[in-house]
Amino acid sequence: MDETLRTPVYPGDMDPEEFRHHGRAAIDWIAAYLREIESYPVLARTRPGEIAGQLPVRAPEHSVAMETILADFQRTLLPGITHWNHPGFMAYFGITGSGPGILGEALAAALNVNGMLWRTSPAATELEERALDWLRQMIGLPDPFRGHIQDTASLSTLVAIAGARESTGLEVREHGLAGLPRMRLYCSAEAHSSVEKAAITLGLGRSGVRKIPTDEIFRMRADALSAAIQEDTANGWRPFCVVATVGTTSTTSVDPVPEIADVCARYGLWLHVDAAYGGAVGVVPEMRDLLAGCERADSLVVNPHKWLFVPIDCSALYLRRPEIVRRAFSLVPDYLQTPEGVHVTNLMDYGPALGRRFRALKLWMTLRFFGREGLAERIREHCRLAREFAEWVDAEPGWERLAPVPLSVVVFRRSGEDDLNEHLLEQVNASGEVFLSHTRIRGRYALRLAVGNLRTTQAHVARAWELLRAAQP
């Protein structure tokens, strides 16, 4: 029997020429999308289930042509996208999937490197270390800090707290938390929910987090922190970590890190700084004092995917003593041992995940494309736009600002009831021109305007203000 008949030709992957054809189509589509992005409503206008309702319930049995898939992407999925890359996106924190970052992601997917070990791509490990060191210099952290990438700030903070837990010498890695004194970590009442989530994950529980009251402008009170630590210690808790925030989520308040570092030094606690958003301002020389005290931290997270224009996900975790986190997490089974042994960095040793995407590539490309100077220029302008918007709010009767504007976010409301503001936000977001989000400040519903997208200009911020004032109460 003819061998070629018995074994059908193995089809393998998409042919490279076919890839080039569809790849160019995808690139052309992206270029057009970025050029015409303002023709899309920022916030998706779909109802729950509307997108799912257009997708077949049955799994695809046979191969579908790439043209069809790309057409379905545009026709079926795009109406259900909230456009984070739109200049009118001013909700949560504004972010950007920049040109160099998009190209970095495409190249990384083509290489499809798993950088778990040095040898599984030396360039992935060495570029990650180098690019993170560049970012460290750019934001002004001192030399002892060593950085690596986690997917999100939530995981960076989790890994940092795990390092803090290990640093107690209580042998949590070996024996777990059962039988130990109850451990406690501290953050302000304004800290991000990821701190509490990390405590849940790490087995410390929600009650393992004590939230310290803030001052009148939403900064952790160092005196209250000190008192809480003393009280807890007297009651049998084991304090072990403080999480300070540079740029809280609601108001972008900046905790007094120098004073908090003093408290940590006094009681021997690990200081982690959540600068996921705010850390980016370190690239702006005249704003760098917002990071004062961070040089004394044990760990610090800053997210290049937030305000440094790298596509999501890319979170940079800096550690003063990376060997502690390594001690907490490193496990090397036989099948992951390599001849290089301890003479190289194996990045799998620094967190819970083994597999590791080549995220450093897009970071490297973005840092080089803009340069420190270019990043500073853009961040400076975002802050100027936020201050300008704040001035408009301050000058307008019937409107009030609810927090200072140290960075690029303005928190404000129309004087009146919560319902009024909620209603107003819905109207403005329904315009499709801008998307703002909300928070609560001391229990009151507040609107948030967050500048952070590379395409956002004064015209977009002015339009948001126009829409807000025109909305019917």
Added chain:
Amino acid sequence: MDETLRTPVYPGDMDPEEFRHHGRAAIDWIAAYLREIESYPVLARTRPGEIAGQLPVRAPEHSVAMETILADFQRTLLPGITHWNHPGFMAYFGITGSGPGILGEALAAALNVNGMLWRTSPAATELEERALDWLRQMIGLPDPFRGHIQDTASLSTLVAIAGARESTGLEVREHGLAGLPRMRLYCSAEAHSSVEKAAITLGLGRSGVRKIPTDEIFRMRADALSAAIQEDTANGWRPFCVVATVGTTSTTSVDPVPEIADVCARYGLWLHVDAAYGGAVGVVPEMRDLLAGCERADSLVVNPHKWLFVPIDCSALYLRRPEIVRRAFSLVPDYLQTPEGVHVTNLMDYGPALGRRFRALKLWMTLRFFGREGLAERIREHCRLAREFAEWVDAEPGWERLAPVPLSVVVFRRSGEDDLNEHLLEQVNASGEVFLSHTRIRGRYALRLAVGNLRTTQAHVARAWELLRAAQP
């Protein structure tokens, strides 16, 4: 003063036309790379520090042209890449960044969606649910399972074990593990290191994991599991979870899931199945019985980025009762509340990370491009190639096979000392034509040949065998 002079023109992002130009160059490069990938050595030939040594120590101050960055990528970084997308890559588990998957990643980076909430891109959430349901059907899991994406199997397993921990009713979420009885989970001695790492992270400690002996072909012994649970219970431990593996890392052995499910039912333990690699064979009808018993699991992980040709990272976690994991992790601060409330799925509720990349897009594109049938055809061929290689080993005097070949990995060695085999592996990998890895089987050094890349054909496997036999002992 002229306003245009006072405020310099804000530069924003790369211009869309410039993006199109560089994007096409990147796509053309990728197409050529995929076509000529066999001209690269699979395993990078660089020495530690060699790549870093070519990267400037000082952070870039000024913007660099994209042409320069792309040229540096090729000149400086590429020599330090281990080519996971090369058909000669047969180390660890073979994977593929397929054409449709690469395009999916590029599109996702351009949209730059953070799918943390339904409203932050309804299509991201609804597509993830639908694509995961397709994959569920494809691998033959029953209807109650609901899937979502985590970055890696390590995190999927961590989230599953956190669900198991929560299901005990011990209120770990609220109060943590201190003061509770010591909890224990079970896996085989062949289980992946990520199980132990999850236990460390979750505060259970390494001693919270008991490794159950395996039978002569590396499958967990259900009788030994049952005895261990009884012994631990008598000694004051609180057993709560069993992790069974379908396709272990060293030998791809398949634990007897039906018997393990019986044990879990008897003692009321959560059953998690690590099918990160092996789960893919569910798409091949005649191989589906390898997943027998998985329908009784509480959770199961299968990685589309392993053997389903999706670029790293994309791990699918299926949960029988997702509400338990939601109860463990959900935290909704004011700034993340939405008008849709509980009427929609907010994927941030199902794990430790808040931020969420639009990974479902590449999964959806890949599943449609190949179809169930196309995936099965390729996986079937990979298994055939592995069986054929095993036959060659079996037929060759002086070589021995160390484990059965239920999937696409062959574990074998040349008869003789460990050193001999280690030396042999180094020679073969130095060829640049193939990259194999190793493990230890009952203490003995063993070579592993893992078929899983879409470009790997019989010729590549035959060449590996040729190189192995030709290597000088």
